[in-house]
Amino acid sequence: MNRASEKAIGVFDSGVGGLTVLEALRQTLPHEDFVYLGDTARVPYGNRTPQTIVRYATSCARQLVERDVKALVIACNTASAHALSALRSTFHIPVFGVIEPVSQMAVDVSQSGIIGVIGTRATIASDCYRRAIANLSPTARVYAQPCPLFVPLVEEGWVDTLPARIIVKTYIGEFLKSMNLMQEGDFCVKNYSEKKKENGIIDTLILGCTHYPVLRDAIDMALNDYGVEVTLCDCGVATARALECALREGEMMHTRRELGTTSYLVTDDPELFTSIGRSFMKQPPVNVEHIDIL
Amino acid sequence: MNRASEKAIGVFDSGVGGLTVLEALRQTLPHEDFVYLGDTARVPYGNRTPQTIVRYATSCARQLVERDVKALVIACNTASAHALSALRSTFHIPVFGVIEPVSQMAVDVSQSGIIGVIGTRATIASDCYRRAIANLSPTARVYAQPCPLFVPLVEEGWVDTLPARIIVKTYIGEFLKSMNLMQEGDFCVKNYSEKKKENGIIDTLILGCTHYPVLRDAIDMALNDYGVEVTLCDCGVATARALECALREGEMMHTRRELGTTSYLVTDDPELFTSIGRSFMKQPPVNVEHIDIL
Numbered sequence: 353m354n355r356a357s358e359k360a361i362g363v364f365d366s367g368v369g370g371l372t373v374l375e376a377l378r379q380t381l382p383h384e385d386f387v388y389l390g391d392t393a394r395v396p397y398g399n400r401t402p403q404t405i406v407r408y409a410t411s412c413a414r415q416l417v418e419r420d421v422k423a424l425v426i427a428c429n430t431a432s433a434h435a436l437s438a439l440r441s442t443f444h445i446p447v448f449g450v451i452e453p454v455s456q457m458a459v460d461v462s463q464s465g466i467i468g469v470i471g472t473r474a475t476i477a478s479d480c481y482r483r484a485i486a487n488l489s490p491t492a493r494v495y496a497q498p499c500p501l502f503v504p505l506v507e508e509g510w511v512d513t514l515p516a517r518i519i520v521k522t523y524i525g526e527f528l529k530s531m532n533l534m535q536e537g538d539f540c541v542k543n544y545s546e547k548k549k550e551n552g553i554i555d556t557l558i559l560g561c562t563h564y565p566v567l568r569d570a571i572d573m574a575l576n577d578y579g580v581e582v583t584l585c586d587c588g589v590a591t592a593r594a595l596e597c598a599l600r601e602g603e604m605m606h607t608r609r610e611l612g613t614t615s616y617l618v619t620d621d622p623e624l625f626t627s628i629g630r631s632f633m634k635q636p637p638v639n640v641e642h643i644d645i646l
Numbered sequence: 647m648n649r650a651s652e653k654a655i656g657v658f659d660s661g662v663g664g665l666t667v668l669e670a671l672r673q674t675l676p677h678e679d680f681v682y683l684g685d686t687a688r689v690p691y692g693n694r695t696p697q698t699i700v701r702y703a704t705s706c707a708r709q710l711v712e713r714d715v716k717a718l719v720i721a722c723n724t725a726s727a728h729a730l731s732a733l734r735s736t737f738h739i740p741v742f743g744v745i746e747p748v749s750q751m752a753v754d755v756s757q758s759g760i761i762g763v764i765g766t767r768a769t770i771a772s773d774c775y776r777r778a779i780a781n782l783s784p785t786a787r788v789y790a791q792p793c794p795l796f797v798p799l800v801e802e803g804w805v806d807t808l809p810a811r812i813i814v815k816t817y818i819g820e821f822l823k824s825m826n827l828m829q830e831g832d833f834c835v836k837n838y839s840e841k842k843k844e845n846g847i848i849d850t851l852i853l854g855c856t857h858y859p860v861l862r863d864a865i866d867m868a869l870n871d872y873g874v875e876v877t878l879c880d881c882g883v884a885t886a887r888a889l890e891c892a893l894r895e896g897e898m899m900h901t902r903r904e905l906g907t908t909s910y911l912v913t914d915d916p917e918l919f920t921s922i923g924r925s926f927m928k929q930p931p932v933n934v935e936h937i938d939i940l
Contacts (some may be wrong), residue, residue, distance in 0.1 A: 395693070399914070504798040515809035620693075 360385035362416030367395035371428030371632035376588030385612040392620035397430040398474030409435035451586035453594040455484040463555040471560030473498040497527035512555035524574040540579040543549035616640040647648035655678035656710030661689035663856035664721030665926035670882030679906040682863045691724040691767030703729035711756035720937035727774035746890040749778040755849040765854030767792040818868040834873040910934040
């Protein structure tokens with residue numbers, strides 16, 4: 353056994369969203385230790401310049417590397433889009449973003465080659481998923497829809513409410529209309545089975561924001577209401593699989609039988625983080641420590 | 647006539663919210679020219695440190711002072727709370743924040759001396775309204791409620807929708823419960839008339855965020871549903887009256903008969919600003935110019 357395998361895995365995000373990635377990592381790699389860093393004092397990264405995002409992500413990664421982690425997961429779409437290559441060249445441990453793994457998952461599962469992406473306005477405008485998917489499958493067609501209210505709904509604890517269900521259904525409806533699958537006044541997609549048989553319809557949807565798995569039930573329900581069957585691809589699940597493969601290949605997996613531990617660092621109020629974090633995980637964050645990052 | 651009276655009035659905010667203040671200023675002072683600066687690249691200010699807020703506000707104010715304005719309006723609750731005295735000591739023209747004028751208005755109209763404030767989480771946590779009202783009326787009682795989803799609902803154009811009405815009604819209901827005016831399961835405030843007669847009930851509500859006037863109808867409707875009568879105090883209207891008095895006293899009012907003009911500066915995408923700005927004003931922003939602020 354390799355001594356390095358006993359080290360923890362570092363995970364960071366601009367805030368609480370990355371907790372869905374952490375949750376997936378803990379399920380896939382239950383024997384590993386994790387250190388999660390939420391840069392809550394500087395959230396959101398989405399509307400910063402690329403240079404600022406690289407600077408912020410590098411400072412987060414440095415905090416974790418100083419804690420001697422064996423691998424880094426950028427559990428944030430914005431930071432993955434802008435800072436992955438910078439972090440890979442700065443730090444000499446494996447670094448994973450969320451965009452490549454989930455794009456690969458989507459390309460693998462899609463039969464029709466028509467892939468949808470939902471995300472924040474900044475993520476969709478950055479076109480990062482379209483580029484990642486084009487690299488993996490040049491013939492794939494990608495449709496994208498910003499859903500800017502999903503993050504505040506999740507962070508404010510409105511997940512299982514009527515307003516959340518209406519808002520989710522409205523955005524998904526707008527998305528289907530933008531693909532010409534529905535028109536104003538339609539309640540569902542017409543001639544769905546025929547389109548499905550001809551492989552002429554979206555069959556895969558990337559949840560391109562780490563907050564969105566928390567709304568998974570409402571998203572499923574909306575797609576179901578519109579009569580559409582798609583496979584939802586979750587950043588966290590895809591990234592956990594990619595990390596598992598890499599650790600196995602590198603003989604870096606922790607070999608103990610006991611469950612691993614998780615510690616939490618935040619750059620703003622630990623209490624607010626713990627309270628918002630409850631929506632994101634089965635076991636909410638505990639013992640959250642405040643740190644300053646300059 | 648004073649030459650200085652022909653100069654424009656500078657108005658700035660971290661984003662689009664200040665447009666409700668601008669709208670009120672234009673209605674009260676129709677013959678004045680205005681220059682509005684929205685620091686949309688650095689929005690929101692609410693989660694920055696006080697030092698950063700002072701720095702950002704000073705740089706916005708400087709842009710306007712360089713354009714030779716005769717007075718400055720800080721059309722932003724966060725910047726008013728933290729940067730008013732710094733700007734007053736840096737620039738040698740009259741500077742107005744929104745907190746003092748609307749607090750004065752609330753103290754003036756309240757019969758019961760029980761005043762409510764709704765605002766963003768950062769504004770409510772800063773306690774700026776409680777302090778401002780205590781300065782003006784030490785016996786007043788202040789109740790405060792954060793309504794963190796109001797800003798995203800307004801900015802994303804969901805104002806006249808069922809989700810917005812439910813969310814507004816939920817926050818207002820929580821507020822009334824926090825004042826022990828309702829209990830879980832109540833549909834409205836009980837024994838309202840008796841409480842009103844005894845002057846033992848809130849009668850004045852400050853809209854402590856520049857976005858909230860856009861939701862005024864939904865807020866009115868929710869209060870009405872709960873059987874509560876309050877006077878809503880709007881930052882923009884209160885600040886416009888304070889500015890009007892000051893200009894009149896200083897003989898700084900524009901004396902022409904024609905309507906004044908408004909020009910717009912933003913630090914991020916002018917198109918996004920124009921599109922979101924439509925919810926805020928009868929005449930939406932036109933000819934929005936991009937500027938860089940370092």
